[in-house]
Amino acid sequence: MTALVSGWGVLSAAGESVTELLAAVRAGTVVGVDVGDRFDEPLPTAQAPAIADFDVRRLLGRKGTSFLDRATALAMVACGRALADGGLTPDDDNRHRVGVVLGTTTGSLKSTMDFSRETLVQDKPYLVNPVLFPNTVMNCASGQAAIRYGLRGVNATVAGGPLAFLYALRYALNALRRGYVDALLVGGVEEYTPNTAWAAELTGAGPAGEAAAVYLLRRPTPGLTGAPRAQVLAVATGFQPEQGVDGLTGCVRRALATAKVRPPDVWAVASGDLDADSLSEVLPAAAQRLSVRPALGDCQSATGALALGVLLGRYAEDPAARGRPALIVGRSRDGAVAAAVVRG
Amino acid sequence: MHRVVVTGLGPVSGIGIGVNEFTDGLRSGRSAAAPITSFDASGFPHHFAGEVPAFRPEALLRRLRVDEWGRSALFAAAAARLAAMDAGLSLPATDPARVGAVVGTTSGESTVVEQLTAELVAGGYPAMSAEALRQAPAERLSYAVSAELGLAGESVTLTTACSASNYAIGYAYDLLCWGEADVMLAGGADSVCRWAHAGFYRLGALTERACRPFDRDRSGILTGEGGAALVLETLEHAQDRGARIYAEVLGYGVNCDAHHMVAPNEESVAACMRLAQANAGVKPEDIDYISTHGTGTPANDLCEARAIRAVFGDRVPPVSSIKSMLGHTMGAASGFGAIATTLGIRHGFLPPTINWANPDPELSWIDPVPNTARPATVRVAQNNGFAFGGNNAITIFGAIR
Numbered sequence: 001m002t003a004l005v006s007g008w009g010v011l012s013a014a015g016e017s018v019t020e021l022l023a024a025v026r027a028g029t030v031v032g033v034d035v036g037d038r039f040d041e042p043l044p045t046a047q048a049p050a051i052a053d054f055d056v057r058r059l060l061g062r063k064g065t066s067f068l069d070r071a072t073a074l075a076m077v078a079c080g081r082a083l084a085d086g087g088l089t090p091d092d093d094n095r096h097r098v099g100v101v102l103g104t105t106t107g108s109l110k111s112t113m114d115f116s117r118e119t120l121v122q123d124k125p126y127l128v129n130p131v132l133f134p135n136t137v138m139n140c141a142s143g144q145a146a147i148r149y150g151l152r153g154v155n156a157t158v159a160g161g162p163l164a165f166l167y168a169l170r171y172a173l174n175a176l177r178r179g180y181v182d183a184l185l186v187g188g189v190e191e192y193t194p195n196t197a198w199a200a201e202l203t204g205a206g207p208a209g210e211a212a213a214v215y216l217l218r219r220p221t222p223g224l225t226g227a228p229r230a231q232v233l234a235v236a237t238g239f240q241p242e243q244g245v246d247g248l249t250g251c252v253r254r255a256l257a258t259a260k261v262r263p264p265d266v267w268a269v270a271s272g273d274l275d276a277d278s279l280s281e282v283l284p285a286a287a288q289r290l291s292v293r294p295a296l297g298d299c300q301s302a303t304g305a306l307a308l309g310v311l312l313g314r315y316a317e318d319p320a321a322r323g324r325p326a327l328i329v330g331r332s333r334d335g336a337v338a339a340a341v342v343r344g
Numbered sequence: 345m346h347r348v349v350v351t352g353l354g355p356v357s358g359i360g361i362g363v364n365e366f367t368d369g370l371r372s373g374r375s376a377a378a379p380i381t382s383f384d385a386s387g388f389p390h391h392f393a394g395e396v397p398a399f400r401p402e403a404l405l406r407r408l409r410v411d412e413w414g415r416s417a418l419f420a421a422a423a424a425r426l427a428a429m430d431a432g433l434s435l436p437a438t439d440p441a442r443v444g445a446v447v448g449t450t451s452g453e454s455t456v457v458e459q460l461t462a463e464l465v466a467g468g469y470p471a472m473s474a475e476a477l478r479q480a481p482a483e484r485l486s487y488a489v490s491a492e493l494g495l496a497g498e499s500v501t502l503t504t505a506c507s508a509s510n511y512a513i514g515y516a517y518d519l520l521c522w523g524e525a526d527v528m529l530a531g532g533a534d535s536v537c538r539w540a541h542a543g544f545y546r547l548g549a550l551t552e553r554a555c556r557p558f559d560r561d562r563s564g565i566l567t568g569e570g571g572a573a574l575v576l577e578t579l580e581h582a583q584d585r586g587a588r589i590y591a592e593v594l595g596y597g598v599n600c601d602a603h604h605m606v607a608p609n610e611e612s613v614a615a616c617m618r619l620a621q622a623n624a625g626v627k628p629e630d631i632d633y634i635s636t637h638g639t640g641t642p643a644n645d646l647c648e649a650r651a652i653r654a655v656f657g658d659r660v661p662p663v664s665s666i667k668s669m670l671g672h673t674m675g676a677a678s679g680f681g682a683i684a685t686t687l688g689i690r691h692g693f694l695p696p697t698i699n700w701a702n703p704d705p706e707l708s709w710i711d712p713v714p715n716t717a718r719p720a721t722v723r724v725a726q727n728n729g730f731a732f733g734g735n736n737a738i739t740i741f742g743a744i745r
Contacts, residue, residue: 041469096615099600104503105481106452116461116539125387126542133543134605134732137450138482138503143733146602152612155600155735156511159452159482159501167500174518180598198469199477238441239490239499333478334487336499 001177004228005342007086007216009078009187010309012296013049013209021306022313024295030207031295041194044201049297050192050210060148067131068144069108071191074212075141076148079185083149086216087226088183090150099153099181100142101172102214103164103188103301107138107157110193141189153181162272163237163330164188165213165304166338170235176219187214188305200298209297213305229312233259233325233341241335248329249281251337256282259325259341267324268314270307272298279329290314304328308342315344348520348593349582349744352431352575353683354423354531356404358394358568359669363430367687369669370695371717376670377554377566382455383538390545392553393536394568394671408492414453414479417488419571419676420533424489427529431575431587436494437527444497444525445489446516448508448532449675450731452482452501455535489529489573497525506672507598507637507729508532509572509679510737514596516576517739526581531573531682534674541567547606549641555672556699557638557665558645558712565639568671572679574686591689594724594740595624601734608644608730613651617726620738621655626724628656631740633694633725635681638665639672648728649707662720664697664713678729678737685725685741694718 010017013031014024024031032047056065056073065073079100083090090098106112115136119125134140139157146155154175160167165188172186190196192210200206217232218224236255240247256263266287269279274289292299292306299306307328315321321344328340355362358376359369368374376394385391401410401418408421424445428435437443451457456479463471483501490499498519502511509532516528544550544565551564582589597619601609621628637648645665652660666684667673673680684695700714724742731737 095602096599105483106457107482107503109457109480112451112454112457112539113461113464115543116458116537117465119538119542120462120465125538126389126545128539128542128546130543130546133547136539136543137505137732138452139505139731139733139735140605143600143605143735146600146734147604150602152600152602152615154598155504155602155733156598157503157733159449159485159503161481161483164483170498171500171502171515174515174522177522178518194469198472199480202470202472202474203477204474237498237500238496239444239487240496241491332483332487334484334491336483336487336490 003217005230009081012211018309018313069111071108075189078212078214079145082214096152097182103168105300109195111135164301188302207297209299211302230344235340237338255339268326347579350590351587352427354427354573356571373698414456415535421488421492423571423573427573440496442526446512447486448512454537504735505731507731507737508675510729527577531679532676533571536569554699555640557640560702560704566671568673596739598737608647614654616736624740634663637728668698681727
């Protein structure tokens with residue numbers, strides 16, 4: 001079965017719309033935002049592809065927001081925008097049929113390491129602030145988003161780093177197909193902190209980026225009003241560490257077969273990193289390759305979610321592209337692969 | 345729609361490693377509680393936990409290089425290896441793409457993150473080791489299982505905190521039902537760590553030496569650790585290869601409190617039980633036993649008991665909490681619950697709630713199977729899992745018919 005993408009909430013260094021996101025990806029040069037005075041701790045670079053001017057109190061109010069970490073706050077804002085954009089107002093009739101599925105890497109690495117650090121540097125190892133303890137669990141963002149918007153349906157957090165959004169999409173398709181829920185907020189979020197900045201720097205994955213991208217997915221049911229922005233036709237995943245890029249090629253073939261899409265009909269493919277030859281065995285040379293990372297940095301679990309945003313931006317600007325299938329793909333350094341087929 | 349059965353069990357726990365030791369531990373009411381050895385706990389007022397000091401990953405794993413993976417990934421992979429051996433699975437599978445792994449966790453590679461924190465405190469951010477940074481992502485738990493067993497199918501880690509194993513079992517069940525896989529390794533893993541110990545202590549949720557769920561004087565959890573894995577497969581696949589079948593997975597339910605990050609919610613927990621029972625096609629009166637979330641905190645056990653009463657009315661089956669024996673193994677907890685439930689169905693016994701001394705007058709309808717395992721015919725059993733974030737997940741198992 002398929003799902004309808006009926007709303008989006010996208011925040012990135014490029015701005016707060018898929019149009020700006022697409023423009024940045026097209027330009028292909030890293031979006032530099034001044035981060036030098038954002039933290040007391042030193043950073044590897046004074047500029048980074050981080051979200052500028054994110055004011056959680058302005059966006060979410062003062063109540064209940066003072067202890068939120070940045071990843072959680074970003075996810076909550078993106079979820080709210082996706083709900084609003086999709087025209088879904090949670091109420092007592094529908095809230096148990098609406099849920100949240102978010103991708104992650106390690107949750108908020110900063111929240112966890114700050115909490116852990118207190119056990120080392122305080123006079124007593126237990127002198128941590130218990131109010132901050134929930135921020136150390138990786139389902140913090142999805143749990144807080146559910147509280148904020150009153151969503152009692154399926155609520156899950158799916159780890160997968162660069163593939164997390166595609167895993168979340170597949171998890172969501174299953175929950176919709178099985179009829180557990182009627183609508184899901186599905187996305188990926190990563191915060192920019194000294195922890196992620198240095199982690200990316202030290203592992204050669206840098207520069208670290210920052211983004212929150214969440215989509216409202218609905219079951220295609222009669223009576224739904226409003227044109228969807230796109231459809232998700234299929235998601236395939238696998239674990240093939242020994243096969244190199246061939247593993248991804250096979251995964252793409254499986255996703256296309258499930259979606260009943262012929263490979264020559266694929267019009268665009270979006271991912272973290274792609275070059276003109278990527279997937280050339282299976283996809284036409286003319287298919288556009290859209291890479292998120294050169295402009296937005298390493299956004300880990302938000303990477304795939306940004307890739308969907310880029311495709312939505314393309315569909316919106318180009319009427320000739322409507323109805324043509326596109327792919328979102330990813331491969332992790334451990335050898336996991338995933339591919340999603342969408343159609344705008 | 346395919347029927348889904350349990351054919352292999354892989355517990356790596358403080359009361360036993362491997363299905364025989366673990367079964368013996370459940371039957372005899374063994375306790376994993378002991379002074380903490382995995383970190384220096386001398387500064388903590390409470391310093392007991394349910395660790396797995398006998399865990400020797402190199403003795404259990406055949407393919408993984410132990411130094412390339414964090415402790416939680418090693419728990420997950422070792423549990424999966426034991427489960428695959430118990431199931432008699434021939435690996436690599438004829439079609440590896442039809443075999444996958446779903447692993448649940450609360451804190452992922454918490455001891456790796458703690459190592460990074462120690463490096464940071466000692467030498468600043470640039471002192472963090474690149475190798476530890478590469479081991480830290482939580483998705484490495486399921487990748488460890490897939491790499492150890494040579495699985496090419498879906499490999500995903502669900503980080504829904506302390507109900508995560510039930511999420512994993514439920515998702516694997518769906519993939520099998522729907523014909524997207526033939527066999528799935530499902531379960532969870534977590535490691536005892538300093539920050540969680542501190543966090544639970546400061547929440548006032550940590551007990552001193554003994555976890556005593558449903559007791560009048562219960563005072564909290566013991567942190568615990570381990571890896572729990574189940575081999576789930578379609579009934580046809582199990583029958584075709586002549587596998588021994590422990591039990592059938594009848595269904596599951598998940599929902600979200602959307603109420604509070606830490607405090608449980610009675611109404612929502614009851615709703616989750618109803619969802620799981622409807623999904624499994626069973627009624628409350630069909631259920632012979634409940635493996636509870638049963639953390640041993642005053643709040644959880646009261647909330648859970650009330651929700652059970654709301655759903656089961658005057659016919660509340662016996663319940664027990666294996667956390668009394670294992671401690672709270674976090675993301676692995678409902679995986680151990682699933683294993684215990686499956687063993688109870690297969691062998692006809694109810695695991696006990698140990699350390700139980702005094703009935704709680706507020707929970708008069710609860711029979712916690714106190715202290716001693718009990719022979720019983722278990723046709724259908726319910727396995728509860730709740731979590732921070734309000735992530736409730738409940739699985740239902742039944743005797744194979």
